[in-house]
Amino acid sequence: MKVTIIGAGPAGSLLAHYLLRRGQYQIDIYDSRPDPRKISFSKYRTFPLLLSERGLNALRNIGLEEAVKSHGIENTGMINYSKNSKPQELVRRKPILTIDRNTLVNTLLEKLEEKDKNRQFNIYFNSRCIGVDFRHKRLKFKKETEEEITVGYDLLFGADGVRSVVRTHFLNTERFEFEQSYLHEVYKTVYLSRINDKLRINLEPNKLHSWKLEDGTRLLAMPQPDNTLSCGLVFKHKKNQVMGMSSKSEVREFFEHNFPEVAKLMSESEAEAFVKRPAWNFVTIRCNRYHQGDSVLIIGDAAHAVPPTIAQGCNSALEDVIVFDRILDEYDDDYTKAIPQFTARRIRDAHTLKNLAENSIPISKPLFLQFVLRRKFARTMNQLFPQFFAPFFLDLIAETTVPYSEILKSAKDWLSKVKKSNHKILDSSY
Ligand SMILES: Cc1cc2nc3c(=O)[nH]c(=O)nc-3n(C[C@H](O)[C@H](O)[C@H](O)COP(=O)(O)OP(=O)(O)OC[C@H]3O[C@@H](n4cnc5c(N)ncnc54)[C@H](O)[C@@H]3O)c2cc1C
Known part of the structure; x- marks a missing residue:
């Protein structure tokens, strides 16, 4: 059985591990990028991820959790900084893992090659999928040299991310519906040092650090094992102060004025690179x-990308793999049944995840305060009377593998309230 996976991201690489374990598939992975293990670390194409129980469980089940953890940092909470008050610390009930996306992928690929004793797995980089013919089960790729090649497949998995080419070809098939939307915010990555000995700055390594401005612009900094901070500067797509900056000195000025502590951790070269x-x-x-016929499946971001507001995109992409593996077990590797079953099993949870990612966190300040109080109340009551009070819904998402659609039950009213409020604010800003 010739299995082709398009995309060696977290979903595609983990899927290869699970299929390899089954021993009956010849697996080929194609990725449009160069081998991330052979090129110098190109920071702008990567970003840090928070991996919680769902993602870790999918790694644990195939013996990869420890290897991945050894390249990440345990995260025990978050520190929020604001201009006029003392930093506020939020402690996680259960630590999660911070890891750089490319480091996660590199670890999965290295382990895959180690395990492939029977040479059942091949990986091809610099190979962009540019065409899919479902009827004749053929794929077209463009190589780095611009050469085009065509290959056949028995089973095809599109794990090619948010701009999936495999999914694009679903659009020409019967009754496929697809919706793409953009968050009102965009982000730029920023790389800082976590420590400045001269100025006696040493940010806690096991915490996420967050700064927020009045206009909603925020900087999220995740400590990395090499004492650096990988950060995301998130700001409004329209009317922002960031996109107009065109020189190193403007960048320095922006950070010194808005995030003075951060400016002290920024090198001259970083200001220029920014x-x-x-x-x-x-x-x-x-x-x-998510399936086309009985031989094509899309998984991960290709099937259900969500914004990282509740840090679940990668977690759910990894969880897809374990869901599909269980279906293969149930149907004794009869993929003609397993592939359509994946849609049936996963679609409610994936649609619910979109709702949770879009509507858990309010934009309005008064509603955000209500969110903080609700979380505090729910946590305290759950701690005191666990038999009567369920955990806070976001804790259930991060700390368990309870399906998203079940978690929704306790959060439905809150999500509709936030949705209404967020829409009102966003509609008025256009
Ligand atoms: C700033 C940011 C922060 C995030 N933080 C979190 C977080 O904290 N926690 C969390 O769970 N999730 C987070 N996410 C989401 C997470 O990154 C994604 O959900 C996850 O990477 C999805 O994995 P994937 O394998 O499905 O897709 P991807 O990671 O996008 O990988 C797809 C792969 O397919 C390849 N590819 C694409 N097109 C082609 C083609 N035509 N031919 C061949 N190869 C192709 C790409 O090169 C890539 O390697 C974050 C996302 C962003 C942007």
């Missing part, structure tokens, strides 16, 4: 099915 770095969008994808 100007040239592109801003990225947060894209949401919703599909009405």
Whole structure:
């Protein structure tokens, strides 16, 4: 059985591990990028991820959790800084993992090669999928040299992320529905030092650090094992102070004025690099099915990308793999049944995840305060009377593998309230 996976991201690489374990598939992975293990660390194409129980469980089940953890940092909470008050610390009930996306992928690929004793797995980099013919089960790729090649497949997995080419070809098939939307915010990555000995700055390594401005612009900093901070500067797509900056001195001025502590951790070269770095969008994808016939499946961001507001995109992408593995077990590797079953099993949870990611966190200040109080109340009551009070819904998402659609029950009213309020604010800003 010749299995082709398009995309060696977290979803595609983990899927290869699970399929390899089954021993009956010849697996080929194609990725449009160069081998991330062979090129110098290109920071602008990566970002840190928070991996919580769902993602860790999918790694644990195939013996990869420890290897991945050894390249990350345990995260025990968040420190919020604001201009006129003392920093506020939020402690996590259960630590989660911070890891750079490319480091996660590199670890999965290295382990895959180690395990592949029977040479059942091949990986091809610099190979962009540019065409899919579902009828004849053929794929077209463009190599780095511009050469085009065509290959056949028996089973095809599109794990090619938010701009999936495999999914694009679903659009020409019967009754496929697809929706793509953009968050009103965009982000730029920033790389800082965590420590400045001269100025006696040493930010806590096991915490997420967050600064927020009046206009909603915020900087989220995740400590990395090499004593650096990988940060995301998130700001409004329209009317922002960031996109107009065109020189190193403007960048320094912006950070010194808005985030003075952060400016002390920024090198001159980083200020220069920041100007040239592109801003990225947060894209949401919703599909009405993930399979095409009985031999093609899309997983991860290709099927259900969500903004990282509740840090679940990668977690759910990794969880897809374990869901599909269980279906293969149930159907004794009869993929003609397993592939359509994936849509049936996963679609409610994926659609619910979109709702949770878009509507858990309010934009309005009074409603955000209500969110903080609700969380505090729910946590205290759950701690005191666990038999009567369920955990806070976001804790259930991060700390358990309870399906998203079940978690929704306790959060439905809150999500509709936030949705209404957020829409009102966003509609008035256009
Ligand atoms: C700033 C930011 C922060 C985030 N933080 C979190 C977080 O804290 N926690 C969390 O769970 N999630 C987070 N996410 C989401 C997470 O990054 C994604 O959900 C996750 O990477 C999805 O994995 P994937 O394998 O499905 O897709 P991707 O990671 O996008 O990988 C897709 C792969 O397919 C390849 N590819 C694409 N097109 C082609 C083609 N035509 N041919 C061949 N190869 C192709 C790409 O090169 C890539 O390697 C964050 C996202 C962003 C942008």
